[in-house]
Amino acid sequence: MSSIYTPLNPLHSEIRLLVIHPGKDADPIHCSLQHTSLEEPRDFEALSYVWGSEENLKVVSVENFTFEVTINLHAALRRLRKPTESRSIWADAICINQQDIEEKNYQLPLVGRIYTEATNVVVWLGEKKVSTVSELIPQLLIQCRLRECHVHVPPLSCANRYKAFIPVEISTAQATIIVLTGQ
Template structure:
């Protein structure tokens, strides 16, 4: 089983996960490196739900086995590139969950971690046919708003209420049903998602493949 090396608090260290390339069904191989958290780092922070902690699958970290939840296992398979190594921050792997002192200290640094991340990617779970219809409706709704921050400051709901209603009324029933199902996924129930998304540096959401 994977053995963590302790972080050096005096240097403000965190761990980053190097996810090695591979095709979808390959074993997941990666490594962990210690770095000093800084704005110059280039990494992607993952926003996701752990899933059932009792159901796990193995990944290889530096040649050692680490078991992760099924939901994270699926996320890593979709995040993995075919050609290049990807640098990620994933709480379940980058924090030693068995070390309660480290875990409490690293959780307090999550705000800084998500702020320093080049991008934040969201994993809602494996896609199904209905998700494509849901995302089509999301694109239509998103196109209504030109400047989300300015609209929120002015009163987002009042300014765009009628445009949203018109879009929903013109949408196909399958799109509305699919969007409702999408919002029932466990990710939306996490309080942490507010912090993870508001701290993200990118200006728009990017749909994962």
Template sequence: GRFHDSHDEVFAGLEPYKHKPLGSPTSFRLLLLKSGSKGPLECDLIEHSVDTVLKFDAVSYTWGSPLPPRYIKCDGKSLQITQNCEDALYKIRLPSRGRLIWVDSICIDQTAENNEEKNQQLQLMGHIYGHASHVLAWIGPGN
């Protein structure tokens, strides 16, 4: 079993996270993954403009099955993610400082009613990957 299974029930009980609308078509969200070596994943989502110069890493991975759902604490609320995303975030989390990253499944509002944002964000993906300090490819946990 995974050491982080027990946190799911706590986070699933929080108010669900809802993405705030982006301020402009050239804005995108970055995820500030809070530091830690054990314990639950916590993050904040921060809006940035493509004009802002920031150091961040982009994470590429296959979404995998949405079941069973996993939860992280985002801006104090519960955000549902996939097991594969959770595994990747645990692997790249830094023990002593936060890490600014871009993960499409979290940074883009994936709700069905927000196709307009999804389409705008897809147009920015080349810029986002091109301006990332590193692109981290997660192929899954080793055996």
């Protein structure tokens, strides 16, 4: 049986990037995988999201193969897709071969570095539309529980300080952190 995955080279700190091909909102999602080395600078975005339930999976096309993903990842890919140009992201559920224990053991220690090297880190909070900062902060608290930090959010009239918990990998990011929710 063919696979979408080709072996990575651990000696060169290789990872896979998911290239989301352009399309309109209702179009099926088509992607390809590219190998890249963390030793060589390259623009890509790292996606942080909750995997969600593995029931009612959705389908994306990766290397012309049908690939099942959670509803939450599918929604994030749809939201991240651009209408006229490709976008390179790192999403663990696809970029790491989840069926290959040896690969997972090699890739998981690189996760912090992946978030550090990313041009941007995108935090996907799900489809729910958020209209105010006061709605956004509780969602961040629910999704991101691993490390405590302070998030400064200046509302219209005054600056307030919110306490939030964010994943360690996001806290190591040196890039811009982009928070996305439903449209």
